[in-house]
């Protein structure tokens with residue numbers, strides 16, 4: 001129950017023991033088509049350009065930024081969490097100029113600040129993090145942000161690593177031009193093949209670049225040969241990871257994307273109610289609460305690292321501490337995909353409650369269980 005990877009669904013693990021076929025085998029091409037179709041369903045998009053990038057979420061992120069940002073372009077990135085910083089590094093390596101829209105860690109971007117940054121810098125590309133894993137903040141009001149960008153003729157890149165398949169996300173309706181994600185969070189699939197989707201406007205920019213992107217491996221104009229109509233060799237796809245993501249996406253479709261969002265809200269809502277009734281606070285305000293990643297405030301006098309070690313040693317349960325500006329101040333408790341089940345919430349409350357009591361913190365685990373049960377209607 002850390003910030004990812006989440007527990008992998010047993011069906012996904014079984015799919016990973018399927019014997020390999022070649023990456024151009026007709027049966028594998030059928031699987032590629034199915035993965036692309038299921039990924040469109042999960043992203044809520046009709047984008048033709050929807051593929052799993054070979055590599056982790058950062059590969060998909062770099063494919064997005066490294067192809068969209070050309071030398072001399074300006075990219076606007078957020079400062080309100082760890083992953084905005086990674087966007088910045090990638091945009092700089094692509095030869096871009098980086099400008100910032102500021103917000104404190106633990107808060108979302110304010111549309112007025114985004115508007116000001118656009119008026120001042122006229123960026124070509126705007127990146128934001130929909131679900132910031134470092135702070136547990138969900139960016140609200142995405143359509144407002146994308147319309148500011150489009151009014152300035154810029155393209156929007158959304159980091160949906162911790163939201164895809166767990167938190168409401170509407171790529172087409174919200175006007176997101178490019179979204180990238182990872183499989184190891186709300187899709188409960190091992191890392192290795194990472195979702196990416198681009199609309200025609202974004203692909204037009206990619207295909208009309210004056211010079212090729214700096215990465216050969218992630219050059220989308222070359223990857224088009226493999227994932228587009230030709231199905232010709234580009235690199236040997238990670239076959240097993242593609243089997244895995246197909247099974248993970250089939251599970252999303254069987255559950256139904258909206259029902260899956262509702263399950264995350266319901267189970268993580270019980271987690272939130274439980275920790276709050278126990279006497280702990282959550283860092284982000286309720287309006288920005290991210291069900292898939294709960295940033296629980298560390299009570300005064302508690303050593304966060306020792307509590308994290310306690311739950312791992314005594315319960316074999318993984319949670320994480322804060323990063324950057326929130327190091328030592330929060331526990332990061334994931335509630336993602338197959339891990340988002342009521343029995344895990346009760347396990348977490350038991351383990352965390354005991355770990356905090358062991359350090360003399362004033363917490364009330366019984367009140368936590370009662371609030372959890374009430375939320376779950378038990």
Ligand SMILES: Cc1ncc(COP(=O)(O)O)c(C=O)c1O
Nearest residue numbers: 056057058083133159161162182
């Ligand atoms: C919001 C966000 N973006 C990007 C990444 C990078 O993904 P990966 O670690 O799979 O390369 C992560 C990983 O946790 C993330 O949480």
